[in-house]
Amino acid sequence: MSSLNASLATALSGLISEQGALATTTNNVANANTPGYSRQVPVLVSSDPTVVDPLTFGSGVTLQSIESIRDPILESQIQQETQTNGQLNSLVSALQQTQVNFNSSTGDIGTAITNFFDSVNQLSTNPSDLSLRQGVLTAAGNLATAFNTTSNNLTAQNANLDQNVVQSVGQINTLTRQIAQLNGQVSALQNAGESAGSFIDQRTQAIDQLSNLVDVSVIPSDNTLTLTTGNGTPLVIGQTAFQLQTQPTLSGLHDVYSQGTDITSSIVSGELGGQLQARDRQIPAIQNQLDTLAAGLANAVNTVQTGGFDLNGNPTGSLSLSGNPQAPVNLFTPPAGVTGAAASLSVAITNPALIAASSDGTAGSNGNAEALYALNGQNVISGESPTDYYSGIVFDVGNATSNATAEQTASNLVLAQLNDQNSAISGVSLDEEAANLVQYQQAYSASAQVITAINDMMYAVVNMATLTG
Amino acid sequence: MRINPDPYPDILSSVERTQQQIFTDEQQIASGQSVNVPSDNPAAAAVLVQNADQTSQADQFQRSIGSVQGEIQSADSTLNSVVESLQQAISLGVEGANGTVNAEDRQAIITQLQGIQSQLLNLANLTYQGNYVFAGTATQTTPYTLNPSSSSGVTYQGNSGTNSVTLGNHFSLQTNLPGSQLFTGSPSNMFQSIQDLINGLESNNTTTIGSAVTEVSNALNYVDGQRVFYGNALSQLTAQQTYLSSESTELAQQANTAGGADLTAVITNLTASQTSLQAALEAVGQTGQIDLFSYLRE
Numbered sequence: 001m002s003s004l005n006a007s008l009a010t011a012l013s014g015l016i017s018e019q020g021a022l023a024t025t026t027n028n029v030a031n032a033n034t035p036g037y038s039r040q041v042p043v044l045v046s047s048d049p050t051v052v053d054p055l056t057f058g059s060g061v062t063l064q065s066i067e068s069i070r071d072p073i074l075e076s077q078i079q080q081e082t083q084t085n086g087q088l089n090s091l092v093s094a095l096q097q098t099q100v101n102f103n104s105s106t107g108d109i110g111t112a113i114t115n116f117f118d119s120v121n122q123l124s125t126n127p128s129d130l131s132l133r134q135g136v137l138t139a140a141g142n143l144a145t146a147f148n149t150t151s152n153n154l155t156a157q158n159a160n161l162d163q164n165v166v167q168s169v170g171q172i173n174t175l176t177r178q179i180a181q182l183n184g185q186v187s188a189l190q191n192a193g194e195s196a197g198s199f200i201d202q203r204t205q206a207i208d209q210l211s212n213l214v215d216v217s218v219i220p221s222d223n224t225l226t227l228t229t230g231n232g233t234p235l236v237i238g239q240t241a242f243q244l245q246t247q248p249t250l251s252g253l254h255d256v257y258s259q260g261t262d263i264t265s266s267i268v269s270g271e272l273g274g275q276l277q278a279r280d281r282q283i284p285a286i287q288n289q290l291d292t293l294a295a296g297l298a299n300a301v302n303t304v305q306t307g308g309f310d311l312n313g314n315p316t317g318s319l320s321l322s323g324n325p326q327a328p329v330n331l332f333t334p335p336a337g338v339t340g341a342a343a344s345l346s347v348a349i350t351n352p353a354l355i356a357a358s359s360d361g362t363a364g365s366n367g368n369a370e371a372l373y374a375l376n377g378q379n380v381i382s383g384e385s386p387t388d389y390y391s392g393i394v395f396d397v398g399n400a401t402s403n404a405t406a407e408q409t410a411s412n413l414v415l416a417q418l419n420d421q422n423s424a425i426s427g428v429s430l431d432e433e434a435a436n437l438v439q440y441q442q443a444y445s446a447s448a449q450v451i452t453a454i455n456d457m458m459y460a461v462v463n464m465a466t467l468t469g
Numbered sequence: 470m471r472i473n474p475d476p477y478p479d480i481l482s483s484v485e486r487t488q489q490q491i492f493t494d495e496q497q498i499a500s501g502q503s504v505n506v507p508s509d510n511p512a513a514a515a516v517l518v519q520n521a522d523q524t525s526q527a528d529q530f531q532r533s534i535g536s537v538q539g540e541i542q543s544a545d546s547t548l549n550s551v552v553e554s555l556q557q558a559i560s561l562g563v564e565g566a567n568g569t570v571n572a573e574d575r576q577a578i579i580t581q582l583q584g585i586q587s588q589l590l591n592l593a594n595l596t597y598q599g600n601y602v603f604a605g606t607a608t609q610t611t612p613y614t615l616n617p618s619s620s621s622g623v624t625y626q627g628n629s630g631t632n633s634v635t636l637g638n639h640f641s642l643q644t645n646l647p648g649s650q651l652f653t654g655s656p657s658n659m660f661q662s663i664q665d666l667i668n669g670l671e672s673n674n675t676t677t678i679g680s681a682v683t684e685v686s687n688a689l690n691y692v693d694g695q696r697v698f699y700g701n702a703l704s705q706l707t708a709q710q711t712y713l714s715s716e717s718t719e720l721a722q723q724a725n726t727a728g729g730a731d732l733t734a735v736i737t738n739l740t741a742s743q744t745s746l747q748a749a750l751e752a753v754g755q756t757g758q759i760d761l762f763s764y765l766r767e
Contacts (some may be wrong), residue, residue: 124634362630366604394514424474427473437765
């Protein structure tokens, strides 16, 4: 037979468990807006029954554990998408800055090329006119400046990106240290059989932040996590964080090292991946196209310029009028090579009389000016005319930006959806918590009532004994 | 099914997207262009680069036409004066060939012809904006100088060079004829014919005078024939001007097709975006005003 004392114990287990459940709800409500917090639920189980033959009596309730509600697969998907998202965010931001240089304006390269050839066409109508010759020199100077400015802007942008790379590596190191520490806290609690919910939440959030910066693979093992980059370079193993280093290369830009190995080219995701992609691939490719255009144009112009006669009838080529060797009179300083040609393009002459407009040595001949003008429509830059080649650069820059932006928009939506799903599973709902609160409160009151009833019964029993005695 | 209890991130990102759209629309309205950065439409941006180049070229060709037109007009009207002078010389020659003319009158005719000779010299040495027009490409050299030891009385110091100027994508125009072709070349030498006429009158040889008159008359016909070159050039320039302005119009249309903003559509979009932004913001205001806790409070 069950005793009143046993009933009291059972009622008390209800009070204690409901209090625990209430505490869980309170914690959920308190953390309703905490980023990365997963809602917790109390796991209530009925206590082992007491068997008093032939009857089996329940012996109350136990608050077995407090569980965080999360979906590890969804979390892993979010981490994956966050890597893509981070990469696209930094790439788009870099390309948007790059493409501004290729907006049509008074100072862009396309306009400068057009203005240069326009000035040559005008000179062709009156080749001995000094002001028209000066006009060609001025336009050539503007063209050189347009190349210099654009190229220098891209170089400055790359230097900024390089700083971002160094900063990202610093952030990665901070996060991996945090994660290693959290690994320790989680496994300590879990090894002691306790719930590590909030530490796991913090760790998950740190991994999300890390995913935003770099490729991360998460390999779970007993009560802990191992993190590596996409190509297997370790970032965190258990409680040890493997720090990444940056070292400047000959170009002045920094490469990323892990334990002495250069892993720069293997980083493709996260903000760091996007920064490296812009710094090492996209912007250098545009620089190279600008250099090709600048060198090709300068060489083509010089070839024509050194094949005629200046205003005074002197040949501009490598032989003087008397047949002696002489320094050719170039219009642009001949580029040393393709690399750096855009940044260093400059006009070689200041005297407008030295422009070789004449093809027969007389001041009035425009034959060479016409040949110079004809370059405008000739395929002198990698099989394309100067303007066509330039419009190709504009297309490439615009297309890269537009594609990355489209991918970014898609990734934003995917990430929002995944976060939405995750929040549907793990997010704190105040309605739900209010309902739980009412439920636990009522159960608590009921248990308290039961105790009051048992108390009355006990009292009756005690008084009965007194009367009898 | 449990739904996401926190709708704010979704609403905010939707607000952000709408604001981005509004920004883009406003940018298009402000600039009148749908392509404000290359990524707005990379292919159109590339087309617009070429379009701007061609438009600027067409404008430049118009300016260049303006520049060469003046010189050609000046050459044309000068040749007209040459023809008039030669007509005058023929009349004088015919008058001098008449046997009844006395020595005094003949001398007067000779003086008049010498006047015409120097007038022709002036005309052949025409300058336009500091350049000798009939010196070939030697535009800084006086083409004709008096030279009594020369049979024609003059020496040509220019050259036989010609200039052509590109005035369209597939149009280039020769802008000058050298004096050696116009005045003192074969088949007809204007200065020689006048000198022959003066010589004939001085020697009072009617046969020589007669053949010299024929010579002058041939020279006149020849120079008059050469005027066609300038006349043609002028009409080609006019035609090219017309062509270029229609090309400019076409290029402007092409630019508008490639990169012009469809303002009606943009404004409609903008209005729609503004409405949806307002709705989203109202949603933010209303969400979260009600939860179970607010009822339990009572």
